[in-house]
Amino acid sequence: MTAPTATGRLTSAVAPAAADILFDRHLRPPADPVAAELWPTSDVDRAHVVMLTEQGIVRRETAAALLAGIDALRADDFAPLRHRPAPRGRYLAYEGYLVETLGERTGGVLHSGRSRNDLNATVLRLQLRRPYDRLLTETDALGRALTTQGHRRHTVVMPAYTHHQPAIPTTYGHYLAGVAAALVRDLDQLEHAGRELDENPLGAGAAGGTTLPVAPGRTTELLGFTAPLGNSLHAVASRDLVLRLLSACSVLGVLLTRTAHDLQSWTSAENPLLRLPDDLVGSSSMMPQKRNPFLLENIQGKAAAAIGALTAATTAMSTARFTNAIAVGTEAIAPLWPALEATTDAVLLLRLIVEGAQPDDGLMRRRATEGHTAATALAERLVVAGVPFRTAHHEVGDISRIALTAGRPFDEVAAERLAGHPPEVLAALDPASIVSAATAGGGPGPASVLAALQDTTDRLDALRTRAADRRARWQAAGEALTDAVSAVTNRP
Template sequence: MSTATASGVDTGRLKAALDAEAHRIVYASYLPDDAADDGLGAELRCISEVDRAHLVMLTERGIVDAARAGQLLRAIEELREQNFGPVRGRPMPRGVYLAYEGHLIERLGDETGGILHTGRSRNDLNATTTRLKVRTPYLALLDAVDTLAAVLLAKAEEYADVTMPAYTHGQPAVPITYGHYLAGVAGAVLRAYGGLLDAGRQIDVNPLGAGAIGGTSVPIDPARTAELLGFTSAAPNSVDAVASRDFVLQLLSASAVLGVALARIARDLSTWTSEESGLLRVGDTLVGSSSMMPQKRNPFLLEHIQGRSTASLGAFMSAASAMTTGGYTNAIAVGTEAVRHLWPGLSDTTDAVTLLRLVVAGTEPERERMTRRAVDGFTSATYLAERLVLEGTPFRAAHHQVGETVLAALDSGRSLADTADFAGDLAPDRVARDCAHGGGPGSDGLPPLTTQLGVLHTELVARRIRWSGAESLLTEAVQKAVHT
């Protein structure tokens, strides 16, 4: 037995391994625990990021002594370099933050370590760190959607001349092109892209400074911490700042809308890749074999897309249900229990987007079979009726006349073109080109979509640059304070 056969790469029918990116997504749940994300480290890093900005602001405002703030910042920088090792082993009976603060107080003394929480509460701290933590998975989702949209538009252009039937109720309807279908799909993805960008606007509002719920009498500067942390503004109301996690619902809602589109697209592709349909062929690196049936080529990634694309919808329902149990104040049900559904919702949606991008990029239309289905499905019938209308026949009469022509063609085993008394060209590709009105396949609908993608991409890049720029700005401010 060959090495390839023994390793499962060569199944006899399939000679290539599963795409590496698809393999990571599909089989991630089987990876060892040490490959999982470090949730505690991520939490502490976000807390320390807020601390750095808060201490810089307190020093600039003259609220805390610069020398003590410098000592505290140096200790925080050392913890970050050590990936918070000294904190990880501490007992945490009252939560992560207090264990972290307790370490700093033990090391530096209460007069230095104890100034960290000046003008602040865990309530506004948690609201802030949640916004910081969501940036990474949020950008990952946006990047995935951006790339999917680009692939869809590229493939729409590549296959603009591949004629196929559009289907309604599972039956051949009118001739379009595979490229036209992909452009239509791209439209839905781009709307979802815009919805995700809109949904993310609330994570750019800085809640730091709201305190427990009533603000603080310490003369802090929330606008400065907003600048240092990459927010665009400070929350104007302290109650709203700590009570609301609306952005969680907005992000999950926008992801759910996207997920519905992904599931519907995957269903179409699954139907068209079936052996009975055979309109599409998925590349060998994107299909699986059967452990028992050697002839199988299973486009199983489409089933993963359908399964994962609904995760954000379930997460939205769970988060919304948790939030309804809490009053409009700081509440664990809102700030902790509802928020925990955000991470798998965004992650699974990102995976579904990535898998769909791989499938679209690695799938080719069976051109001749698509055209044959358009002919055999009498998809030019509506066009023929419209030609009669333009010659003066009322539409309902034309509809009836063409229906009888289709019936005669079926009875005789001939095509519509061979049966109809029509001097024009009823070839589906010609008909598709002629349907240039109402956004039909004969129109050039790609330029507006390409422009739309460019606008959305620009906004995504601007958001990323602002966040990364704030990291640099904060680091410079910290270094200045440390060496003062």
């Protein structure tokens, strides 16, 4: 009996991770906007109130009642606020609720020494932590897949292509190592762009700080930042973090798209150098014979999202003066979230393709042979034998033309035309032998490829360590904040 997931031509369903992105996600309920805003906001509030208490700005009894009120809302997942009118924004409705339930002398101290400007800048950084960390994690996983497959395939000979034509002999592993080397640089730029996540804007107020003796260093500790921002205007006027992240995603997206283009060409019926398993291709609703590598098209579409988002965010920010502005703090940020998700999805889909693609070793080698990819190496051997390169270039080009016209093997014609040269000129003209000798300049020789893969792995390891340290700092700060709140409220 045919399985329900089969189509006749295909014998399995689309891989679950891909199906989740492409088919299932839109069926889920939309993200909870109340939770998305108020959970990080209340984290900032808890740290702010603890700091105000420790600085002697708020009495401990008042702070204890206020923190208890905030924690009660958190325990109830902000249920009292979910249907509360918010004519001037959700935060003011939240603060208003605390004033109503706790009294003005308690709830009214929450915003001491603070503005929505520095609060929003801080909340943005907290909201970005999870999607940013997921993007880095998935990009690291793609890098590991590329290096793993690069090791496995570093002797699988194929043509390198320029202008869509066979050019020189290389290996599939050399190609994957090249993509991995570019990817780890893009990951490094993502990590660098995200360093602004660790800078704390609290204390900046509306734009000019505050006359209250706040301690930004303390909220920095409690929220898992590494340092407070040193200029209050910069803290609220700039969202360059958004632009840098979108810029880094755009560069990464270009690499993903270019790689997908290559793989799309190599999985075509006309040049099937790679075969994808049934769970990474689609069928046609009308044409029974089709095996469509449609995930590669999804990668191309999703990887381009950040470019549009960067254009929108940059345009929005460029209209604003250098101070707090809606265009900067609201409008320019709106395209960020879908762009981060789309980029992450594109990375994940490409990883599935890299892990699942099976090269046709024999066809790859045959394409390298039939494409006369040994021609450049033959010209270089003539140079070693004393022939000027341009003369050698013309002679070997003539050999290639004759071989193609006569339908004869390239090395056979070369042996006839170059019979008077030393035997080493014509020895081992097969693509595999040429690949083995191509070690200079980072070529596809085995030792060269393995060295490049090791370098990429070392870079990935260093970036993974930094990411783990960052997550550990965020977690430790969350625990420290809970302890600090308990100390103020006298709860164990």
